[in-house]
Amino acid sequence: MKNHSFSARDYDFVEYVQANNWIGGEWTPSASGRTDEVFNPRHGKVMGTVVISNASDVEAAFQAAKAALPAWKGLPIRERAQILYRVKQLMEENLDELCWLLSHENGKTIDQARGSVLKGIECIEMGASCQNMADGGQLDVSRGVNCRVTHEALGVVAGIVPFNFPTMVPLWMIPQALVAGNTFILKPSEKVPFGSMRLAELFKQAGLPDGVLNIVNGSRDAVEAIVDHEGIKAVAFVGSTPVAKLLYERGAKTGKKMLCLGGAKNHLVVVPDADQALTASNVVASYAGCAGQRCMAASVLLAVGNVEHIINDIAERSARLSVTDEVGAIVSLESRDRILHYINQAEAEGATILVDGRKPDVEGDGWWVGATIIDNVKPGMACHTDEIFGPVISIIRVNTLDEALDIENASPYGNAACIYTQSGHVAERALERFEAGMCGVNVGVPVPREPFAFGGWNDSKFGHGDMTGMDGFFFWTRPRKVTSKWAVQSDQTWMS
Numbered sequence: 108m109k110n111h112s113f114s115a116r117d118y119d120f121v122e123y124v125q126a127n128n129w130i131g132g133e134w135t136p137s138a139s140g141r142t143d144e145v146f147n148p149r150h151g152k153v154m155g156t157v158v159i160s161n162a163s164d165v166e167a168a169f170q171a172a173k174a175a176l177p178a179w180k181g182l183p184i185r186e187r188a189q190i191l192y193r194v195k196q197l198m199e200e201n202l203d204e205l206c207w208l209l210s211h212e213n214g215k216t217i218d219q220a221r222g223s224v225l226k227g228i229e230c231i232e233m234g235a236s237c238q239n240m241a242d243g244g245q246l247d248v249s250r251g252v253n254c255r256v257t258h259e260a261l262g263v264v265a266g267i268v269p270f271n272f273p274t275m276v277p278l279w280m281i282p283q284a285l286v287a288g289n290t291f292i293l294k295p296s297e298k299v300p301f302g303s304m305r306l307a308e309l310f311k312q313a314g315l316p317d318g319v320l321n322i323v324n325g326s327r328d329a330v331e332a333i334v335d336h337e338g339i340k341a342v343a344f345v346g347s348t349p350v351a352k353l354l355y356e357r358g359a360k361t362g363k364k365m366l367c368l369g370g371a372k373n374h375l376v377v378v379p380d381a382d383q384a385l386t387a388s389n390v391v392a393s394y395a396g397c398a399g400q401r402c403m404a405a406s407v408l409l410a411v412g413n414v415e416h417i418i419n420d421i422a423e424r425s426a427r428l429s430v431t432d433e434v435g436a437i438v439s440l441e442s443r444d445r446i447l448h449y450i451n452q453a454e455a456e457g458a459t460i461l462v463d464g465r466k467p468d469v470e471g472d473g474w475w476v477g478a479t480i481i482d483n484v485k486p487g488m489a490c491h492t493d494e495i496f497g498p499v500i501s502i503i504r505v506n507t508l509d510e511a512l513d514i515e516n517a518s519p520y521g522n523a524a525c526i527y528t529q530s531g532h533v534a535e536r537a538l539e540r541f542e543a544g545m546c547g548v549n550v551g552v553p554v555p556r557e558p559f560a561f562g563g564w565n566d567s568k569f570g571h572g573d574m575t576g577m578d579g580f581f582f583w584t585r586p587r588k589v590t591s592k593w594a595v596q597s598d599q600t601w602m603s
């Protein structure tokens with residue numbers, strides 16, 4: 108098989124290939140005959156194409172996954188884990204290539220691309236360690252009677268992922284699903300199909316049998332065919348809240364396990380005793396890093412009391428950020444225009460644009476927005492309630508911690524929340540009250556590292572349990588409870 112290795116090692120534009128479907132270990136065109144363009148956001152130019160699959164492509168992937176299932180499931184977990192060790196090694200050997208490919212298709216800076224690929228490798232390590240952590244419990248529940256629990260594969264399962272972390276988010280799912288003995292169908296974002304393509308090739312190079320991992324590219328038709336498919340036993344989804352909610356309800360009707368992570372509007376609370384430099388640098392990295400296109404990005408700053416010195420520091424650092432080198436590109440023209448619309452609307456409604464990134468000084472046709480701070484925002488304004496998904500933070504000024512927590516609690520989302528303070532009891536009070544699944548103290552992006560699981564609350568997640576960590580392993584398995592009685596009482600045996 109010819110690999111689609113990616114040659115670029117800088118930001119200069121290069122053309123790439125067509126992302127076909129990966130079925131049974133072979134690149135296969137879609138039965139639909141449809142394709143879409145894939146853009147390099149830094150240049151605003153088409154770098155390749157992607158097939159837009161239909162239900163018959165999903166069926167072909169399902170048949171390949173079903174055929175591969177008995178042999179894969181039949182391997183001891185330790186043998187399945189060995190493949191993950193080899194994938195980790197191959198990802199490390201090909202790290203530069205994976206990072207540059209990600210930067211080209213998604214628009215991230217190379218440093219941010221590297222960070223996300225490294226986090227993907229950490230997810231592979233977690234998947235490989237499940238073999239040592241997935242012990243079943245067992246107990247002699249009475250004389251001669253033993254109960255035990257084992258975690259069994261579900262069968263053919265699937266993952267549907269967003270554009271913003273093309274390599275990492277698939278790796279939130281694939282390692283645990285495969286090590287547990289399932290076979291997998293991945294539906295990448297049609298905006299960034301290439302990272303998954305190279306991953307599939309590395310899995311094959313690592314010795315993964317054909318059909319264990321399959322990729323169906325495309326958009327809504329392919330997603331609906333996956334979610335409606337009676338033979339697919341579980342689907343994990345990561346993307347925006349409206350789609351997450353819709354698919355959660357739709358999939359549950361077929362009786363499959365669904366875990367759907369949605370969007371976010373993460374609030375940070377800053378109180379007067381916060382460390383100025385630590386807070387300012389963290390807040391800026393959180394809201395402007397990855398051009399704000401991450402579900403863990405800060406998007407609302409609740410400024411409690413007099414924190415003017417910290418806001419000034421945040422503004423100065425933001426104004427110094429280099430668009431292109433530190434703030435990456437926006438994934439599409441449509442997203443860029445949506446972000447600008449929110450800033451314009453906030454200004455029209457009376458908010459102050461403290462740092463204005465609407466007209467960054469960048470040549471070429473790429474899609475850029477510089478770091479932007481909207482100050483004097485009132486609760487309920489669109490820039491406060493809606494997920495903007497760009498390098499934009501809205502500041503709401505309040506007098507007390509309780510006022511700040513009330514505003515945070517009223518958001519329908521619940522992905523992340525953070526407090527900046529040097530006082531233990533202030534931090535504890537915020538942690539008790541935050542309506543969010545992932546919370547931080549003096550940390551702008553409180554992503555739980557492996558083996559801790561990832562997942563929000565409220566409208567940021569539909570379904571039970573979390574993704575990644577051991578929760579991921581439990582999502583992709585079902586518990587079997589076995590009660591056995593081997594030692595028969597002596598007065599009842601044929602020997603007595």
Ligand code: NAD
Pocket residue numbers: 267268269270271294295296297325326327330331345346347348350351368369370371401402494496522563567
């Ligand atoms: P999206 O919801 O538009 O797309 C996600 C996936 O769903 C893609 O594969 C896409 O092809 C598919 N899709 C889109 N519309 C669909 C529809 N109507 N029916 C069926 N399938 C559909 O999300 P996106 O723009 O790719 O990613 C950004 C969003 O993802 C943001 O809201 C962000 O907060 C969220 N996100 C959440 C997490 C998390 O862990 N909670 C992580 C990353 C991203």
